[in-house]
Amino acid sequence: MSARLPRLPRVPRLALAALIATACAGATPPPPLPLAPPTVAPAAPPAAPAETPDAPFRAQPPAKGDVVRAFAPPEVRELTLKNGIRVLFAPHPVGTVSVTLVVKAGQGDVPRARPGALSFLGAMLEQGTKTRSALKISDELEAIGAHDHAAFGWDSGAIGVDVLREHLDKALDLMADVVQNPTFPKDELERLRARRLANVQSEKNSPSSMSRNAQAAALYGRAHPYGHSLTGRMADIKAVTVAELSQLHRELFVPSLVTLVVAGGVTEDTLVPSLERAFGSMRGPKRQRAAVPRLAAPKGASDETRLVVVDKPGAAQSQISVTQVGVAADVADRDALTVMNAILGGMFSSRINLNLREKHAYTYGARTGFAMRRGAGPFDAGAAVVTDKTVPALREVFVELEAMRTAEVTEAELAGAKDALIQGLPARFETARDVVNALTDVVVYDWPKDEYATRVARLSKVTAADVKRVAVHYLTPRKMRVIVVGDHARLKDDLESMHLGAAALRDAYGDPPATATSATPAAKPAPGKPAPTTPTPAKPAPGRSAPAKPAH
Numbered sequence: 001m002s003a004r005l006p007r008l009p010r011v012p013r014l015a016l017a018a019l020i021a022t023a024c025a026g027a028t029p030p031p032p033l034p035l036a037p038p039t040v041a042p043a044a045p046p047a048a049p050a051e052t053p054d055a056p057f058r059a060q061p062p063a064k065g066d067v068v069r070a071f072a073p074p075e076v077r078e079l080t081l082k083n084g085i086r087v088l089f090a091p092h093p094v095g096t097v098s099v100t101l102v103v104k105a106g107q108g109d110v111p112r113a114r115p116g117a118l119s120f121l122g123a124m125l126e127q128g129t130k131t132r133s134a135l136k137i138s139d140e141l142e143a144i145g146a147h148d149h150a151a152f153g154w155d156s157g158a159i160g161v162d163v164l165r166e167h168l169d170k171a172l173d174l175m176a177d178v179v180q181n182p183t184f185p186k187d188e189l190e191r192l193r194a195r196r197l198a199n200v201q202s203e204k205n206s207p208s209s210m211s212r213n214a215q216a217a218a219l220y221g222r223a224h225p226y227g228h229s230l231t232g233r234m235a236d237i238k239a240v241t242v243a244e245l246s247q248l249h250r251e252l253f254v255p256s257l258v259t260l261v262v263a264g265g266v267t268e269d270t271l272v273p274s275l276e277r278a279f280g281s282m283r284g285p286k287r288q289r290a291a292v293p294r295l296a297a298p299k300g301a302s303d304e305t306r307l308v309v310v311d312k313p314g315a316a317q318s319q320i321s322v323t324q325v326g327v328a329a330d331v332a333d334r335d336a337l338t339v340m341n342a343i344l345g346g347m348f349s350s351r352i353n354l355n356l357r358e359k360h361a362y363t364y365g366a367r368t369g370f371a372m373r374r375g376a377g378p379f380d381a382g383a384a385v386v387t388d389k390t391v392p393a394l395r396e397v398f399v400e401l402e403a404m405r406t407a408e409v410t411e412a413e414l415a416g417a418k419d420a421l422i423q424g425l426p427a428r429f430e431t432a433r434d435v436v437n438a439l440t441d442v443v444v445y446d447w448p449k450d451e452y453a454t455r456v457a458r459l460s461k462v463t464a465a466d467v468k469r470v471a472v473h474y475l476t477p478r479k480m481r482v483i484v485v486g487d488h489a490r491l492k493d494d495l496e497s498m499h500l501g502a503a504a505l506r507d508a509y510g511d512p513p514a515t516a517t518s519a520t521p522a523a524k525p526a527p528g529k530p531a532p533t534t535p536t537p538a539k540p541a542p543g544r545s546a547p548a549k550p551a552h
Helices: 013-025 117-124 134-143 165-180 186-205 207-220 234-239 242-252 268-279 334-346 351-359 387-406 411-423 432-444 455-460 464-474 488-496
Strands: 077-080 086-091 096-103 147-152 157-164 258-264 307-311 317-325 363-370 378-386 481-486 503-506
Touching (some): 077 268, 096 432, 117 242, 186 242, 207 307, 207 378, 207 503, 258 268, 317 387, 334 387, 387 464, 488 503
Parallel strands (some): 086 258
Antiparallel strands (some): 147 157, 363 378
C-alpha cells in the first residue's frame, strides 16, 4: 500500500495553465489576467416625489382646456355729475379703487399747440397747486399709500390715482386740487425742462427713437401734429412758458371735455357723493375737441423719395422700418386689421418674426403694428438687424407684405391669431387699474360701452377672406417708405441695389443734417432697362408660393 500524499491547495485552472506555459517557454511571465468584477445587483432608480415641494398642483399636467379662461367683460355703468361731467363706473371685487380723470384731447387734437407742449402740461400738473407744493402733494399721497400718474398722449390726457377704499375721499381731494388749481411753479418747470432736454439729447444714441423721429417727419411733415415726437424738439422744449401751459389747462380741463373713469370695490351709492364733493365745483365753457387735421395730400412716396437714412457711423446693426400712413381707431375694419396684423407681425409666431428671426437669424425680433389714433397713425414693419443683413432683411419684409396681399392665410394661422387675441383679453382686466385703462379707450375713441362685451364675437367672425381684403386695401408696399438707421457708408451700395431712389439723409430728429447739402444719387438702371419701382424680393419662404405682382 502506497503512502498517501498530502493534499495540495487548489489552484485556479487559468493560473495553473499560465504557470505551465511559463515553465515551458522560459520567458517573462505575462501580467496576470484581470479578475472579473464582482456581480452587483442593479440599484433601483429613486422614486419620483409624489409632489413638487413648492406647489403640489405642478405634479399633474393641466387637463385639456384648463388654460382657457372665459372672458368676463366688465359691467360698465354710466353716470353724470350735476355739473355735466360724465362718469363710467365698473365695480370690481378688490379692496382698492382706481380713479382717472380723462381729458378728451391730446397733442394730435390741438394743432396750434407747440410740439411737446401737451406732454409738458401732463408732467407739470402735479408740481404744485395754490395750497400744496410738489413735495407736499407727494408726501400726502405717500401717507395713504396711493399710486398716482399724470400724462398727455396723442389723443388724451389722464390724471389718476389707485388707493385703498378707506382712503378714497382723501385721494380724491388731492386729485381735485391738482386738476383744478395747478400753478406750474417756475422752478419746477425749469427742473423738468432740464430733464426733458437731457432725454431728447439721449435720443442721439437710440436707434428706435431716431427711426420714429424720421418716420414722423417723412410720413406727415412738420406742419401736421403727427409730424413731431410727443416730446418735441429741443427748441420746442426751451420755448415752453408757464403762461402757455396755463392757457392750455384752462381750455382743456372743462366738464365738457373730461370723463371720470372709476373701477374698484365701492358701490355707486358711496362713489357718487364722493365724486360730487371733489369735482362738483368744476366749471368752464362748453367745448368740443377739434378734428385731427387731415393730410393735405397723401404722402405716398414717389420712387425718388422712398428711402430715408439716418447715418449712425460704426453701428453694428441697423434699425429698419417699412412704413406708411395707416388707419384711425374708428376704422370699420378694425377687427379684421387686428387679426391680419397678428398674423403678419403682431405675435412671436407671426410670419415676419419667424422669417427674420427663426429662419434667417437676422434679428432678435421683428414686428408690425398699426398705431391707431384718432387720426390715421403710422403702420410700421420694423426690426433691429445686423448691419450686413440690412438689405436682405428689408427684402424679406417686402416678401411677407406681398404674400399677405396675394393669398389667403391658412386656417391654422387664422385660428391661432384669433385664439391669441381672444385668450389674451382676460389678462387685460385683472386689476381695477387694468379695467380703468381699458375703459379710457372707450372714452377717448367714442366706442360704445359694450365694446369689450362684443369683441370676442366680432373677432370670432373674421374670416381668411376678410384678412386678405384688408391687407390688399390697407397695405401698399409699392408706396411704403423705407427708413434705415445705420452705418450709411457700409450700407450705401447695398441700399442702392434696391432701387428705392435717392437716399434722403436725416439727423436724429428727422431733419436734414446741417452738413448735408445733397442726397445720395439714385442708382442708375442697367443700360436699356427701366429702373424697377419695388425692391427685388428674395425667394419665398418654404411652403409658400411666390407672391404675385401687386396690382396697383
